[in-house]
Amino acid sequence: MFGQRCVIISSPKYLKELFSPSVHSPFLRRLPLTSGFIELGMDKEGLLLNCDVPKWRHNRKFFQQSLSPPSFLQLCTKYTVEYCEEIIGYWDCIKDDEVIRLDEWFRAFTSDMMGLVASGSKETSMKIQFMKFTNQIYKEKKIEDEKNKGEIYRRLRSEYADALGFYIFVPKLLWNLPFISVAAKYYKNILNYLTEFEIQFIKERKQQIKIEKDYNISDQNSKVRPDFLTMLITQNTEDDPSPDEIKQNIREMFSAGTGTTTTTLCSIVYLLAKYPEHEDRMVKEILNVIGNDDQITTSNLSKLPFTEAIINESMRLYPVVPITYRYSPDQNTKIGDYHFNKDTIFAINLSHIHRNSEYFENPDQFILERFLGNWKERIPKFAFSPFGHGMRNCPGKNFSMAEMKVILATIYRKYTFKLVNPNEPIQFKFTLVNDISKMEVYIERRK
Numbered sequence: 001m002f003g004q005r006c007v008i009i010s011s012p013k014y015l016k017e018l019f020s021p022s023v024h025s026p027f028l029r030r031l032p033l034t035s036g037f038i039e040l041g042m043d044k045e046g047l048l049l050n051c052d053v054p055k056w057r058h059n060r061k062f063f064q065q066s067l068s069p070p071s072f073l074q075l076c077t078k079y080t081v082e083y084c085e086e087i088i089g090y091w092d093c094i095k096d097d098e099v100i101r102l103d104e105w106f107r108a109f110t111s112d113m114m115g116l117v118a119s120g121s122k123e124t125s126m127k128i129q130f131m132k133f134t135n136q137i138y139k140e141k142k143i144e145d146e147k148n149k150g151e152i153y154r155r156l157r158s159e160y161a162d163a164l165g166f167y168i169f170v171p172k173l174l175w176n177l178p179f180i181s182v183a184a185k186y187y188k189n190i191l192n193y194l195t196e197f198e199i200q201f202i203k204e205r206k207q208q209i210k211i212e213k214d215y216n217i218s219d220q221n222s223k224v225r226p227d228f229l230t231m232l233i234t235q236n237t238e239d240d241p242s243p244d245e246i247k248q249n250i251r252e253m254f255s256a257g258t259g260t261t262t263t264t265l266c267s268i269v270y271l272l273a274k275y276p277e278h279e280d281r282m283v284k285e286i287l288n289v290i291g292n293d294d295q296i297t298t299s300n301l302s303k304l305p306f307t308e309a310i311i312n313e314s315m316r317l318y319p320v321v322p323i324t325y326r327y328s329p330d331q332n333t334k335i336g337d338y339h340f341n342k343d344t345i346f347a348i349n350l351s352h353i354h355r356n357s358e359y360f361e362n363p364d365q366f367i368l369e370r371f372l373g374n375w376k377e378r379i380p381k382f383a384f385s386p387f388g389h390g391m392r393n394c395p396g397k398n399f400s401m402a403e404m405k406v407i408l409a410t411i412y413r414k415y416t417f418k419l420v421n422p423n424e425p426i427q428f429k430f431t432l433v434n435d436i437s438k439m440e441v442y443i444e445r446r447k
C-alpha cells in the first residue's frame, strides 16, 4: 500500500500499542506522505492525513478545544433541532406511497447543518432536494443560486470531495497522461478557487470579531456567528492558528463530519425497519423522556440509553470507517510478540473486529442488550471502536453522537420508514470510508 508493506490487524488483542493514548507513541501518523496529500495541502495541515506530528498536535489542540465547550454543543443541538423542523416541513408534503432517496436527504441535511455549524454558511441543500423531488422550477433556482455565496460554497465543497478521491487514489505519475491531465487541472482549479473563497471569509470573520473588541460567544446581541470558525479564530494568538490551518480544519469538519453521519443514520434506519420491535421501544423512550412536541435539549440527550444502544449496535454492524490506519516511519515497532520494521503500515480492520464472536455472541445479529447497562465493563475497549481510539481517535465523537440522537428523537416521533426493497442488503460504496450508495424508503406519518 502506497509502496510500503501493509499488515492487517484483525484482533483487538494487538491494538494496545497501535491505539496507545501516549504522546510518545510511535504510531502518531495515520499514513505515509504521498504526492496527493501534498497537492491537497493535507500533509502538514489539518488532522486527517497530516503526517507532520508537531503540526498535527497543534491543529488537534485547536480542533478539540473549539468543539468541546458545552455552550457550543448546546448551540449545535439547537441548530440540529431547527434543521429537523425544516426537513419535517418538506417530508410532511410527501405522500406515504412516494419513494424517497433517504441517503440523498440525509446528505443534504448534514451538509446544510455543517455549513451552519462550521462557518455560519446558510445553505439550501434540503430545499434543492425538495425541489428536485417535486420537479419544481429547479432551473430558475439554479440561476438564482449563482449569486448565493452559501450555494457556491456548497458546490465547491462537493467538488472538493471528488478532488480528495482523485489525489488520494491516482498516483502523481499518471497526472500528466491524456484525459487524466484534464481531471488533474480541473481539480487543481477547484482547490485554488475553494482556498481563495475560504481565506476571504476567514478574513471577513476576523474583521468582524476585531470590531467587537470584547467578543464573547454567549453574548446574544453579538453580530458574530458563534460557530466553529469563530471558535477557532477566538483561540487565536498572534495569527496562530494561521488562516491556512483554520481553512483546513473547517474543510475537515465537512469532509469527516457529513458523509460519516449520513451513512450511520441510514444504517440505523435500515436496521430499525428490519427490527420494528426495537423501533417501538426507542420511540417509547423518546416520548417518555422528551414528550411528543417538546424541544430537545442537551440535558435530556443523556437520558436516552436505548436510543444510544441502537446507534452503537448499528455502528458495530456497519462501521462507517471499516479500516483505520497507523504508521511508524521513525522506528521499528513491536505489536504483541511480533517485531516490525519501521515504515510498516498497519490497517486496523474495524469491521472484522466488530463481528468477532469471542466478544459478541451471535455477532451478525442486531442485539441491543450488548450496549445496555454497564456495557463498557463487559465489552473490551478495543473490540468496539467506531470512532477509533488513542491519540488519533475521532474528535467529532461527542458532537456526532449528540447530533444523531437529536435527529432520531425528532424524526421518529413523527415518522416511521419502510424499506422499498426489504430483502436487499444495505448498499455501501467504499472510498476511504463506507459511503451509503442508495437507500430508498417510504415515509409514514405516525398516527
Ligand code: HEM
Residues within 6 Å of the ligand: 030, 047, 048, 049, 060, 252, 253, 256, 257, 258, 260, 261, 264, 320, 321, 324, 325, 385, 386, 387, 388, 389, 390, 391, 392, 393, 394, 395, 396, 397, 399, 400
Ligand atoms: C458517525 C459519525 C462519525 C464516525 C463514525 C467517525 C469515525 C471516525 C474514525 C473511525 C476516525 C479514525 C479514528 C482513528 O484512527 O483512531 C475518525 C477520525 C476523524 N474524525 Fe470522525 N467520525 C464521525 C464524525 C465526525 C465529525 C462530526 C467530525 C467533525 C466534527 C469528525 C472529525 C474527524 C477528524 C478530524 C478525524 C481525524 C482525527 C486525527 O487524525 O487526529 N468526525 N472519525
